[in-house]
Amino acid sequence: MTGAAAVAGVVLAAGSGRRLGGRVKALLEHEGRPLVELTSGALRAAGCAPVLVVLGAGADEIQERASLGACRIVRNPDWASGMGSSLRAGLAALDALAEPPAGALVALVDQPWVGVEAMARVRAAFRSPxxxxxxxxxxxxxxxxxxxxxxxxxxxxxxxxxxxxRDYLRAHQDRLTLVECGDVAVPDDIDQPADLRRLSGPPSDR
Incomplete structure (x- = not known):
């Protein structure tokens, strides 16, 4: 199997933004668009298909306000237990597809400066299941x-x-390929109220 095999994209976007005063991260805007649109669009542009978006907190509002027509929506009723449950929900949804993909590229909705270039580089590391x-x-x-x-x-x-x-990757680090992306992306999260001002400027303003 080659790097041209089907690799799905998975956006983890179920969190409530508790440390942001309850502002759902998926709907925070950067470059005039909700983060969930930017992240899912970047995965598609990087060659991932299908793209699944895992939602939890504010799911109805996100589906109303964000343009996610090309994405498959996965609802995680257990989102409050943490990101692990959203990852499990996304992987289970991939396994349930009529044609399950050979791999998945998993991205976080709250890293707006990790874009198409970084995603494409990591996607290109796919060789087999x-x-x-x-x-x-x-x-x-x-x-x-x-x-x-x-x-x-x-x-x-x-x-x-x-x-x-995290734990799985640490346990299998001898099999893990690390793809350097520091020259094309900034892996900063939007976690605290002080981080919100960074969304209106370039990564150099972080």
């Missing part, structure tokens, strides 16, 4: 993360709380 890769920033692992389908069950079993795939 055994592939495992992640973006690197100065040698430190970050997002997006590429999971070959052989890893879906193991990642889902290890994803608990807010840890996502």
């Amino acid at each position: 055994a592939s495992l890769a992640a973006a690197g920033y100065g040698g430190r692992r970050g997002h997006p993360v590429l999971l070959g389908a052989d890893h879906f069950a193991g990642v889902a079993a290890a994803a608990r709380g807010d840890r996502g795939a």
Whole structure:
């Protein structure tokens, strides 16, 4: 199987933005568009199909206000338990597709400066369902993360709380390809009220 095989995109966008005073991160705007639109669009532009968006808090409002027509929506009723449940929901939805993909590129909705270039680089690391890769920033692992389908069950079993795939990736670091993206992306999260002003400016304003 080659890098041209089907690799889906998964956007984790279920959080409530509790530390942002309850402002749902998916609907925060950057460059005039909701973050969930930017992230899902970047995954599509990077060659991922289909693109799944995992929603939880504010799901109805997000579907009303964001343009996600080309995406498959996955609702995570257990979103309050942490990101791990959203990752499990996304991977389960991929496995349930009539034609499950050979891999998935997983991105976070609250990293607006991780765009198409970084996603395409990590997507290009796909070789087979055994592939495992992640973006690197100065040698430190970050997002997006590429999971070959052989890893879906193991990642889902290890994803608990807010840890996502972290424990699984650490346990399999000898098989992990780190794809340096620090020259094209900034892996900063939007987590605190002070971070909101950065959305109106370029990454250099972070």
